[in-house]
Amino acid sequence: MKDLTGLTDEQWNKRFPDFTKAELACRCCGLLNINLLFLDKIQQDRTVAGIPFSINSGCRCEKHNTKEGGKLKSKHLTSVKKQCEAVDISCISDRDRFIILISLSTNILHIGIANSFVHCDNSKKTAVWLY
Numbered sequence: 550m551k552d553l554t555g556l557t558d559e560q561w562n563k564r565f566p567d568f569t570k571a572e573l574a575c576r577c578c579g580l581l582n583i584n585l586l587f588l589d590k591i592q593q594d595r596t597v598a599g600i601p602f603s604i605n606s607g608c609r610c611e612k613h614n615t616k617e618g619g620k621l622k623s624k625h626l627t628s629v630k631k632q633c634e635a636v637d638i639s640c641i642s643d644r645d646r647f648i649i650l651i652s653l654s655t656n657i658l659h660i661g662i663a664n665s666f667v668h669c670d671n672s673k674k675t676a677v678w679l680y
Contacts, residue, residue, distance in 0.1 A: 550570065550571065550574050550579040550580075550581060551578070551579055551580050551581065552570060552574075552581045553580070553581060553582040553629065554570070554581060554582070554583065554585060556585075558570075564585075564589070564592070565588060565592050566592075567592060567595045567596070567601070567602060568588070568591075568592065568595075568602070568604065572603070572604045572607065573588075573604055573607035573608055573633075573636070574607065574608055575607075575608045575609055575610045575613050575627065576606075576609075576613060577609070577610055577612055577613035577616070578610050578612070578613070580608055580610055580627055580628070580629075581608055581627075582608060582627045582628065582629065582631070582632050582633060583607060583608055583627070583632055583633040583634075584632040584633065584634045584671060587634045587670075587671040590656035590657060590671075591636060591656075591657075591669070593656060594652040594653050594655065594656055594657070595652070597652045597655070598648050598649060598651075598652035599648075600645055600648055600649075602638045602649065603638065603639040604636050604637065604638060604639070605637050605638070605639045605665075605666055606625060606635075606636065606637040606666075607625070607633060607635075607636050607637075608625065608627040608633040609623065609625040609626055609627060609633070610626075610627060610628065611626065611628070614626055623635065624670035624671060624672060625637075625670075634670055634671035634672075635668065635669065635670035635671070636668075636669060636670075637666040637667070637668045638666060638667045638668075638669070639665065639666050640663075640664075640665060640666055640667055646662070646667060649667050650662070650667060653667070653669050657669040657670075657671075658672070658673070658674065658675040658676070659671070659672035659674055659675070659676055660676075660677045660678075661677075661678050661679070661680055662677065662678070662679050662680065663679070663680035664680075668680075
């Protein structure tokens with residue numbers, strides 16, 4: 550894994566106790582360059598929700614983003630110079646989806662809802678959409 554967060558594992562675990570570096574890193578190349586202030590919001594929302602937030606997609610290099618069918622300007626995109634500002638949180642039930650949406654709504658203004666996940670990103674735009 551190429552970790553560009555600048556945090557030691559101990560610092561990471563203290564700041565983000567509910568997320569692992571591995572679940573947020575690119576599944577293709579292992580690059581982890583995520584906006585930590587964005588992740589602070591997700592951690593805060595996870596704490597409020599009181600249920601696990603299992604990340605099924607975080608950082609994506611260009612190759613991985615293309616394979617996933619991601620948009621050219623996806624907030625998931627990451628590189629050595631660009632920080633990821635999006636995550637997809639797995640949902641296994643309508644109840645969990647509701648709790649995730651309610652908890653995210655305090656910090657996140659850009660949310661996409663699918664059957665199996667909730668997408669959230671650090672966009673300045675206010676929108677909720679369905680996949």
